[in-house]
Amino acid sequence: FEASVGGGVPIIRTLREALAGDRQRAVYGIVNGTCNSILTTMTENGVEFSAALADAQAKGLAEANPATDVEGHDSAHKLCLLVTLAFGVMVKPAQIYTEGITQITQADIEYARELGYAIKLLAIGKDDDGGIEARVHPTMIPDRHMLAGVGGAFNAIYIHGDALGATMYSGLGAGEMPSATAVMADILEIARHRLAEGSARTHAFGFPIRLMKGASVKPMDDVVCEYYLRFTAQDKPGVLGAIASVLGRYGLSIASVIQKDRGKARTVPVIMRTHDAPERSLKRALAEIRKKKIVQSAPAFIRIEEKL
Known part of the structure; x- marks a missing residue:
């Protein structure tokens, strides 16, 4: 379960446990390494989307059929989990506005730079006193922001809490060893519960799913x-x-x-x-x-x- 959003980035336990005492207001995620790698190549090498995609495929960073990644669906699925963990409500992929990066051009990259922005595919969740925003789309962010510097296949999740303020968690979002560290963390959690309680039963979200309410998602x-x-x-x-x-x-x-x-x-x-x-x-x-x-x-x- 820990590997399901940020690969090796321990964001599930961070939201479920370390930040449980705070009220989260917003989550911004670069949670698809394929898209981030493509946008990084477009930005650094001055090439169009098709050439950057081909480069990602040649390096094994993109599937032969990359639609789930480049059209934003993978990020939307991960945003469902982030919204539930951050705001305590259930949201389904069909409720999330989803737009991919296939229409981003080199001209957009260049004009964004001239205006002082970088383009990232962001999974965005916001809690406006119970009205939830849940959306995935290419987004211009200030080039001085920490998320703008997250390049290549790296993932990053930037979180705003009422008490703690802003924190960011970054690392490799895929790959054998990063994912293996997350899988092993799940195995160790189950083992510890068995030792402490004689049972492997745990609640993935920190409390029973049946207690969660459905999210009221704001129309786009x-x-x-x-x-x-x-x-x-x-x-x-x-x-x-x-x-x-x-x-x-x-x-x-x-x-x-x-x-x-x-x-x-x-x-x-x-x-x-x-x-x-x-x-x-x-x-x-x-x-x-x-x-x-x-x-x-x-x-x-x-x-x-x-x-x-």
């Missing part, structure tokens, strides 16, 4: 984030203003803009970072921008977690 449309937006726009006057006008009508204010290659091509990339807004408002604004044909192709967006 109600989640509030900052956003990175990437548009492919015609290189002509008024386009930037038209985009900003639509965003403004839906309550999205612009924090910064990057516009490059003016005068060099018929279409140019327009990059915007917004302030906090509900995702419902963002989706409605992007749908209107696309409908009015202000931009050449479907806008891309990545959620930003500025204050982890």
Whole structure:
């Protein structure tokens, strides 16, 4: 069981025992080594997703069919356990918004760096006084944050508690020996219970599952984030203003803009970072921008977690 989230990283016992006396408010996990390795290769080598995936497969870090990893499902399954251990409620994979890394481009990596961010696939759980956020998606985080420096196949779980504050637990998330240490820890726990009580019976989550309540998971449309937006726009006057006008009508204010290659091509990339807004408002604004044909192709967006 200990190996089921962070491989060799002892996060199960940490949440179940060491942090049991605190109230956890948020959990942010880099819990899929394949995705983290791919994003690290894209960032460090300047290659696109397909080349980074092929490199990961050649190194044995990605399966021949990597869909479960790169589409975020593996991370979502692990987030179910993290939410239960951190907040004491049961959540099912179907309740977790899940988005993978297949649409991340080298352009997104470069613009993120210019804006001061790194892109990571995060499993995010938050407890807002009983309203649970549970979501997996590519996320821009400040490049100065500890999670931004977790590279390659390493995993990391960053936790916010009311009393303890922020702590992070990092190490190898897969591999024979890291996983073996976690398996042996489970065996030793069972053996100790047998010696102490004459029984191997233990509660994996620290108390009986039948006592747990189902989680009330916040709809993704109600989640509030900052956003990175990437548009492919015609290189002509008024386009930037038209985009900003639509965003403004839906309550999205612009924090910064990057516009490059003016005068060099018929279409140019327009990059915007917004302030906090509900995702419902963002989706409605992007749908209107696309409908009015202000931009050449479907806008891309990545959620930003500025204050982890």
